[in-house]
Amino acid sequence: MAGVQFLDVKKSFGTVPVIKGVNIGIDDGEFVILVGPSGCGKSTLLRMLAGLENISAGSIRIGDRVVNAVPPKDRDIAMVFQNYALYPHMTVSDNMGFSLKLKGTPKEEKDRRVKAAAEILGLSHLLDRYPRQLSGGQRQRVAMGRAIVRDPQVFLFDEPLSNLDAKLRVAMRAEIKELHQRLQTTTVYVTHDQIEAMTMADKIVVMHDGIVEQIGAPLDLYDRPANLFVAGFIGSPAMNMLPGRLDPGDRTVFVSEDGTKLPVADHGPAAAGRDLVYGLRPEFIRLDPAGLPVEVIVTEPTGYETHMMVKLGGVEANCVFRERVQARPGEKITVGIDADRVHLFDKETGKRLSA
Ligand SMILES: Nc1ncnc2c1ncn2[C@@H]1O[C@H](COP(=O)(O)OP(=O)(O)OP(=O)(O)O)[C@@H](O)[C@H]1O
Numbered sequence: 554m555a556g557v558q559f560l561d562v563k564k565s566f567g568t569v570p571v572i573k574g575v576n577i578g579i580d581d582g583e584f585v586i587l588v589g590p591s592g593c594g595k596s597t598l599l600r601m602l603a604g605l606e607n608i609s610a611g612s613i614r615i616g617d618r619v620v621n622a623v624p625p626k627d628r629d630i631a632m633v634f635q636n637y638a639l640y641p642h643m644t645v646s647d648n649m650g651f652s653l654k655l656k657g658t659p660k661e662e663k664d665r666r667v668k669a670a671a672e673i674l675g676l677s678h679l680l681d682r683y684p685r686q687l688s689g690g691q692r693q694r695v696a697m698g699r700a701i702v703r704d705p706q707v708f709l710f711d712e713p714l715s716n717l718d719a720k721l722r723v724a725m726r727a728e729i730k731e732l733h734q735r736l737q738t739t740t741v742y743v744t745h746d747q748i749e750a751m752t753m754a755d756k757i758v759v760m761h762d763g764i765v766e767q768i769g770a771p772l773d774l775y776d777r778p779a780n781l782f783v784a785g786f787i788g789s790p791a792m793n794m795l796p797g798r799l800d801p802g803d804r805t806v807f808v809s810e811d812g813t814k815l816p817v818a819d820h821g822p823a824a825a826g827r828d829l830v831y832g833l834r835p836e837f838i839r840l841d842p843a844g845l846p847v848e849v850i851v852t853e854p855t856g857y858e859t860h861m862m863v864k865l866g867g868v869e870a871n872c873v874f875r876e877r878v879q880a881r882p883g884e885k886i887t888v889g890i891d892a893d894r895v896h897l898f899d900k901e902t903g904k905r906l907s908a
Pocket residue numbers: 566571589590591592593594595596597598745
């Protein structure tokens with residue numbers, strides 16, 4: 554096994570820069586997820602690590618070796634793609650053992666490794682089937698099995714679950730996480746789904762437009778987003794963001810653009826007198842009979858909790874209540890806000906101000 558390092562890595566296609574100087578350190582055995590909107594450069598970064606794209610500048614290390622000039626087959630990594638790419642004319646067993654066969658691994662050892670991987674993945678009873686005789690989830694497991702038999706230093710996954718339906722995604726998410734706990738192989742996993750990132754990763758790398766916005770443990774990013782982009786990307790329903798300024802006479806009062814006064818912890822003199830964004834996660838708005846009256850726009854009972862959209866401080870704000878709330882559009886409810894859970898961002902730079 555080995556760690557991975559990206560050192561000031563850049564990539565241009567022709568004259569268009571798509572990776573603009575990326576630094577990421579991945580420890581041996583770590584499960585790291587690259588997440589970000591479509592087109593931000595996640596697959597490109599992964600393909601550079603795999604050796605499928607060359608590197609325009611900077612370097613990539615696997616273990617203590619710089620791999621910039623090392624061909625893909627000598628990098629000791631295994632990649633699982635979104636579209637499985639199984640050979641349709643080969644059985645599950647032959648699909649899984651194919652890379653070992655190419656390498657000239659003796660048949661007994663190949664069979665032993667295929668059998669072991671099939672056992673881990675619950676595929677033992679399907680080894681003689683062809684891909685067309687499998688469900689989507691089973692095919693995905695075969696694709697993973699093919700990677701496991703190679704016993705690589707690093708696993709790479711590029712959106713491996715996006716072809717599956719919602720229920721199967723959740724099941725496979727748990728399986729991949731369990732697999733990692735068992736094998737402890739360094740893993741780099743790409744997704745644009747922030748829930749997948751939050752639930753599976755040891756460490757998340759949030760990317761945007763070819764740069765890294767923030768790297769951290771899932772709950773660190775959730776509780777202490779470095780900037781407006783990360784704050785808006787991590788969390789579902791998303792963080793509410795209200796533009797405004799602090800009350801000139803009181804740093805614990807935020808005044809939104811429509812004049813609504815909202816509570817906030819004292820962020821010190823630096824926050825005063827400039828344009829800010831008030832960041833409030835939906836779960837930190839509570840029902841409070843003595844609170845601020847707000848108009849209900851939509852109510853969505855999920856059974857477990859009630860999601861509601863209300864008019865708050867000039868924006869449409871998402872709330873999540875643990876209680877069941879009966880309120881029709883146009884009616885008013887009264888809410889309280891946990892002042893110490895509010896984030897303030899500098900509107901111009903997007904950076905979060907520390908309290
Ligand atoms: N071979 C190529 N030639 C030119 N431009 C490319 C090439 N491959 C990717 N790009 C561009 O590089 C940028 C990053 O692409 P990439 O595939 O890495 O994005 P991504 O983050 O994986 O997005 P998605 O979530 O949609 O898969 C995009 O703007 C894309 O159009």
